Amino acid sequence: EDQVTQSPEALRLQEGESSSLNCSYTVSGLRGLFWYRQDPGKGPEFLFTLYSAGEEKEKERLKATLTKKESFLHITAPKPEDSATYLCAVRSNAGGTSYGKLTFGQGTILTVHP
Amino acid sequence: DGGITQSPKYLFRKEGQNVTLSCEQNLNHDAMYWYRQDPGQGLRLIYYSQIVNDFQKGDIAEGYSVSREKKESFPLTVTSAQKNPTAFYLCASSQGSGQPQHFGDGTRLSIL
Numbered sequence: 303e304d305q306v307t308q309s310p311e312a313l314r315l316q317e318g319e320s321s322s323l324n325c326s327y328t329v330s331g332l333r334g335l336f337w338y339r340q341d342p343g344k345g346p347e348f349l350f351t352l353y354s355a356g357e358e359k360e361k362e363r364l365k366a367t368l369t370k371k372e373s374f375l376h377i378t379a380p381k382p383e384d385s386a387t388y389l390c391a392v393r394s395n396a397g398g399t400s401y402g403k404l405t406f407g408q409g410t411i412l413t414v415h416p
Numbered sequence: 417d418g419g420i421t422q423s424p425k426y427l428f429r430k431e432g433q434n435v436t437l438s439c440e441q442n443l444n445h446d447a448m449y450w451y452r453q454d455p456g457q458g459l460r461l462i463y464y465s466q467i468v469n470d471f472q473k474g475d476i477a478e479g480y481s482v483s484r485e486k487k488e489s490f491p492l493t494v495t496s497a498q499k500n501p502t503a504f505y506l507c508a509s510s511q512g513s514g515q516p517q518h519f520g521d522g523t524r525l526s527i528l
Contacts, residue, residue, distance in 0.1 A: 306458065336516060345420075345506050345519030346459075389458070393514070403474070404517060406458035 304329045304394050308407035315380055315414050323375040323388055323410045331395030335373050336404065337366050338389040346389055380414045387411050418443045420520035422507050428528045429494065429501060437492045437523045439507035447513050448490040452476060453504040453522075462505075465490055466513060494525060502526050 305328045315321055327335065334353055338346035350359040352368040359366045363384065365376040375388055391404040420441045429435045441448065447466050451459040461474030465484040479498025484490055490509075494501045504524050508517040 333514065338519075343522070343524075345422075345508075345521045348516045348518055351516055391459075403461055403464065404459075406460075408456060408458045 304392055304405040306390055306392055306405050306407035308388075308390050308410050310410060311408070312411040313413070315377075315412070317381055317414055317416050318379050320376070320378045320380070322377070323412070325373040325375070325390030325407055326371060327373070327390075327392045328371075329392050329394035329405075332392060333395060334393040335368055336391045336393070337373070337375055338391065340387045340389055340409070342387075377412070380412075382414045382416050385412055385414045420507055420509055420518060422505075422520035422523050424523060425521070427523055427525045429525060430528050432496045434493055434495050435525070437494070437505055437507075437525070439490045439492065439520060440488055441490075441507075441509045441520075442488060443509055443511075443518065444487070445509035445511050445518075446487070447510045447517075448484070449508040449510075449517060450474075450480075450482065450490070450492045451506045451508065453506055459506060462492065 307326045309324045336351050337349040340346045350366040355370045357368050363378050367374045387409045389409045391406040423438045449464045450462040453459050460476050462480050463482040465471035468487050471482050471484050481493045504522050506519050506522045508519045510517045
């Protein structure tokens with residue numbers, strides 16, 4: 303069974319204080335790791351997909367990296383508007399190659415204070 | 417603008433009542449999904465559909481039903497058999513099963 307664990311559960315930063323969020327996973331054949339941002343009362347917003355160890359993706363102040371066991375979401379010089387819950391999800395070989403099921407972590411709640 | 421529309425935003429269910437949550441997409445996506453989100457837990461898959469007139473159970477399908485009569489629409493019915501329906505329900509779609517899933521803004525269901 304696929305498992306995804308995110309840490310920390312909550313993170314408080316001062317504006318401009320860079321940090322990283324962790325997503326550890328156990329899957330039977332990774333077919334994609336996805337990062338989402340979720341604002342309160344809203345649906346998740348897609349950020350990145352990573353497919354293989356060593357891959358990196360960047361978007362504004364966010365950078366996602368991937369190893370064989372975990373992914374990191376690095377936040378450089380965060381601003382208050384980066385405050386949100388960040389979700390990690392994996393897609394694996396479980397269920398057959400045509401099945402797009404995602405297994406989600408419980409999320410990291412990020413708060414950036416001005 | 418292309419996107420996924422869920423309605424209503426808030427829904428209240430009485431004891432013994434079935435309620436239906438609407439999900440419509442104009443992204444021309446083949447695959448659609450329903451998730452349930454509870455506080456402190458990850459999203460859990462209820463049902464998914466890869467093509468019109470076909471759908472499969474996810475991890476927590478008991479007490480729920482779906483239909484997929486049109487490509488754009490994937491309504492979810494929460495039946496009276498679902499004893500703990502209070503949650504935030506999210507609909508998603510993707511171009512193919514391997515592509516990123518894009519989400520609507522959810523329906524919050526509560527018990528009266």
